[in-house]
Amino acid sequence: MVQxxxxxxxxxxxxxxxxxxxxxxxxxxxxxxxxxxxxxxxLRWRNVLLVAFGQQKxxxxxxxxxxxxxxxxxxxxxxxxxxxxxxDGLFGWHRFFAPRLGWLYTVIISFxxxxxxxxxxxxxxxxxxxxxxxVPRFHKPEMKGWPFLDANIILILEILLIVAIFSMxxxxxxxxxxxxxxxxxxxxxxVSSWLGPMLFGGLxxxxxxFVERFGWWLHIGVVFGFxxxxxxxxxxxxxxxxxxxxxxxxxxxxxxENMPEVTKMVQGMFQPxxxxxxxxxxxxxxxxxxxxxxxxxxxxDAYSCTECGRCTASCPANLTGxxxxxxxxxxxxxxxxxxxxxxxxxxxxxxxxxxxxxxxVALSGENFGDGRSLFDYISPEEIHACxxxxxxxxxxxxxxxxxxxxxxxxxxxxxxxxxxxTDWVPMFNSIENxxxxxxxxVSRDHWVNGD
Amino acid sequence: xxxxxxxxxAAEGRQPExxxxxxxxxxxxxxxxxxxxxxxxxxxAVGMSFxxxxxxxxxxxxxxxxxxxxxLFQMMAFQNIATLNNYGIKKxxxxxxxxxxxxxxxxxxxxxxxxxxxxxQLLQQLMAEGKLKLEGGGSFKGKKITYHDSCYLGRANxxxxxxxxxxxxxxxxxxxxxxxxxxGLCCGAxxxxxxxxxxxGKQRINEARAEEALNTGAGIVASNCPFCxxxxxxxxxxxxxxDEVMVLDLAELIVRNNSL
Numbered sequence: 123m124v125q126x127x128x129x130x131x132x133x134x135x136x137x138x139x140x141x142x143x144x145x146x147x148x149x150x151x152x153x154x155x156x157x158x159x160x161x162x163x164x165l166r167w168r169n170v171l172l173v174a175f176g177q178q179k180x181x182x183x184x185x186x187x188x189x190x191x192x193x194x195x196x197x198x199x200x201x202x203x204x205x206x207x208x209x210d211g212l213f214g215w216h217r218f219f220a221p222r223l224g225w226l227y228t229v230i231i232s233f234x235x236x237x238x239x240x241x242x243x244x245x246x247x248x249x250x251x252x253x254x255x256x257v258p259r260f261h262k263p264e265m266k267g268w269p270f271l272d273a274n275i276i277l278i279l280e281i282l283l284i285v286a287i288f289s290m291x292x293x294x295x296x297x298x299x300x301x302x303x304x305x306x307x308x309x310x311x312x313v314s315s316w317l318g319p320m321l322f323g324g325l326x327x328x329x330x331x332f333v334e335r336f337g338w339w340l341h342i343g344v345v346f347g348f349x350x351x352x353x354x355x356x357x358x359x360x361x362x363x364x365x366x367x368x369x370x371x372x373x374x375x376x377x378x379e380n381m382p383e384v385t386k387m388v389q390g391m392f393q394p395x396x397x398x399x400x401x402x403x404x405x406x407x408x409x410x411x412x413x414x415x416x417x418x419x420x421x422x423d424a425y426s427c428t429e430c431g432r433c434t435a436s437c438p439a440n441l442t443g444x445x446x447x448x449x450x451x452x453x454x455x456x457x458x459x460x461x462x463x464x465x466x467x468x469x470x471x472x473x474x475x476x477x478x479x480x481x482x483v484a485l486s487g488e489n490f491g492d493g494r495s496l497f498d499y500i501s502p503e504e505i506h507a508c509x510x511x512x513x514x515x516x517x518x519x520x521x522x523x524x525x526x527x528x529x530x531x532x533x534x535x536x537x538x539x540x541x542x543x544t545d546w547v548p549m550f551n552s553i554e555n556x557x558x559x560x561x562x563x564v565s566r567d568h569w570v571n572g573d
Numbered sequence: 574x575x576x577x578x579x580x581x582x583a584a585e586g587r588q589p590e591x592x593x594x595x596x597x598x599x600x601x602x603x604x605x606x607x608x609x610x611x612x613x614x615x616x617x618a619v620g621m622s623f624x625x626x627x628x629x630x631x632x633x634x635x636x637x638x639x640x641x642x643x644x645l646f647q648m649m650a651f652q653n654i655a656t657l658n659n660y661g662i663k664k665x666x667x668x669x670x671x672x673x674x675x676x677x678x679x680x681x682x683x684x685x686x687x688x689x690x691x692x693x694q695l696l697q698q699l700m701a702e703g704k705l706k707l708e709g710g711g712s713f714k715g716k717k718i719t720y721h722d723s724c725y726l727g728r729a730n731x732x733x734x735x736x737x738x739x740x741x742x743x744x745x746x747x748x749x750x751x752x753x754x755x756x757g758l759c760c761g762a763x764x765x766x767x768x769x770x771x772x773x774g775k776q777r778i779n780e781a782r783a784e785e786a787l788n789t790g791a792g793i794v795a796s797n798c799p800f801c802x803x804x805x806x807x808x809x810x811x812x813x814x815x816d817e818v819m820v821l822d823l824a825e826l827i828v829r830n831n832s833l
Contacts, residue, residue: 182756373678374674374677374678374729374730375728375729375730376674376678376679376725376729376730377674377678377679378638378639378679380682381643381647384643384644384647385647385682385683387644388644388647388648388651389651391648392651392655408643409641436756438758438759438761438778438781438782439772439774439778441758441778441781442761442774442775442776442777442778442781443774443775443776444771444772444773444774445772445773445774446772503772503773506769506772507771507772507774508764509724509759509761509762509763509764509766509778510639510724510763510764511724511728511759511763511764512724512728512729513724513728513756513757513758513759515728516728516755516756529639529641532639532640532641533641533643534641535641536640536641536642537641537642537643537644542640542641543640543769543770545768545769545770546640546642546765546768546769548768549636549637549640549765549768549769550637550640550642550645553631553632553634553636553637553645553649554645554648557597557630557631557632557649558597558600558601558631558632559597559632559636559767559768560597560601562601564601565628566595566600566601566627566628566630567578567600567625567627567628568600568601569595569599569600569601569606569609569610570576572606572607572610
């Protein structure tokens with residue numbers, strides 16, 4: 123009874139807090155510009171199935187691909203066991219499904235156990251790879267501090283989860299022989315049937331009971347902890363990979379997003395008579411200075427990033443020692459979005475743009491202005507180094523597009539700030555005045571007379 | 574070789590089969606001009622009628638757009654589309670993947686709808702139709718050639734096979750670099766990098782890519798883009814290998830093979 127009440131309290135608190143946190147993430151993502159991303163649901167579901175669910179892109183590099191698959195499948199399948207843990211926790215049962223499912227129960231739990239062993243092996247290899255082998259992409263400057271710790275915390279939580287499963291099942295196998303009335307026969311479990319006696323063989327019933335309860339509470343504790351840790355962690359990709367692949371761009375990679383507000387103005391120059399008369403309105407912001415000017419999809423991209431660094435490892439600029447790292451761009455966008463979110467939560471009127479402050483005006487995404495922007499996170503040097511080669515876009519296992527925000531920031535720099543690399547000024551002038559990026563003394567068809 | 578402009582075709586009241594969009598590099602860059610002429614020679618040899626815009630052609634606006642100057646890009650786009658639509662252009666071939674990408678993917682939004690193909694795709698088609706025959710046992714038979722995927726033909730538009738089909742038809746020994754096709758490494762020119770100094774770093778991108786090409790041991794680096802051509806040639810030169818290794822466009826390989 124005490125355990126039931128405790129479970130209920132833990133479950134309600136954990137769920138409530140998690141829902142709150144996920145709600146904030148949703149609010150933060152929607153700070154981005156509205157953009158209608160729809161159409162072609164067939165292709166979109168295909169992306170979800172192949173890329174998110176099927177992890178297609180993880181297999182470009184098959185060793186980490188297979189190891190990642192072990193952890194992923196184990197994670198998904200363990201959720202079945204979680205149904206029972208929940209039911210047992212709420213109603214004070216013990217292994218509710220064991221007597222009801224019979225041999226099927228043995229098969230399901232054995233399957234989970236085998237996957238858990240594979241996941242354990244994969245997790246240990248991942249820990250070694252990150253901490254001992256020092257794969258370069260895990261040790262770029264943007265990975266220092268929290269991101270590095272975050273990655274290790276998740277791997278350790280995974281190990282704890284697996285320890286919990288085998289403590290629980292291993293002790294249970296022994297208890298089934300000692301007290302078959304309470305501990306229902308699960309049949310021989312693939313791993314625990316030998317691992318249990320090996321680890322806990324000599325223990326008496328009360329110690330075994332303690333180990334079993336320890337495993338059970340650790341299991342559910344890690345699950346609830348994980349649920350609340352996710353919103354703060356890079357590990358959020360396990361959920362957001364699905365919507366992120368669904369809403370991924372289906373247009374050809376080489377096509378840059380149009381700016382209809384510019385089209386309107388340029389059309390007005392070409393056909394001054396038919397153009398709509400200019401309306402007195404606020405000059406729109408061209409390109410992106412802050413998260414409000416990015417699309418909500420760019421922000422969803424940022425929250426979906428698990429900082430694996432495949433983008434950065436394939437970026438020609440980064441490979442040759444430039445400061446640009448596509449992963450850092452995505453991490454910076456998330457950090458800035460979080461900063462804005464925290465400030466909005468504070469409801470502090472000092473974050474209202476000065477000209478909009480007044481009696482009774484509440485802080486909101488519309489009037490927000492803290493004097494900071496994405497440019498406090500991302501330097502011009504970084505966005506200037508991009509060759510728009512799409513290698514980062516190609517590399518991302520969850521279809522994040524780091525190129526789009528880079529180009530939007532370039533647009534802001536050039537169109538709003540009239541800044542950018544000075545080398546580009548003569549190029550712009552030549553195109554505008556001579557129709558070619560180079561100022562040439564010969565005519566355009568001069569080549570006809572060559573050899 | 575008689576190269577006619579669209580204005581000249583129009584004056585005769587006729588329309589060529591295809592418009593050859595030469596592009597700025599193809600028009601002005603000494604090295605790229607050779608590729609332009611090579612493609613003209615091939616079209617001439619197979620008897621495919623084509624026209625150029627000549628003085629009426631201007632930059633597609635690609636480097637301006639990638640640099641962030643959307644105004645300039647759209648001004649160029651509207652101007653070029655007016656010219657193209659004025660001549661009733663239906664089909665365009667270009668030897669520049671940047672022009673190819675912009676014409677194909679970005680102009681439709683502003684009313685420019687054309688069938689656009691890259692010259693390597695056209696060459697592959699001509700071979701498939703039997704109009705362009707590569708003389709077997711030519712000068713490239715068994716020669717080690719490596720192929721550099723340009724980003725705007727490869728990753729941006731998914732064209733990986735047409736250029737390789739040409740190398741296969743040449744009977745060349747294609748040796749792939751470790752990073753190829755969708756994993757290909759950029760030459761360093763895209764995104765308007767061609768027109769600015771590199772940001773501070775350890776190495777120039779074109780030298781890194783040239784190294785990868787040289788590591789294959791191939792005597793020829795085949796390219797499909799005037800900017801990659803410049804970047805890789807400079808990279809090969811930086812490694813002081815310009816006497817042993819040539820950077821050639823696929824059209825040039827065909828011209829040399831068939832002694833056009």
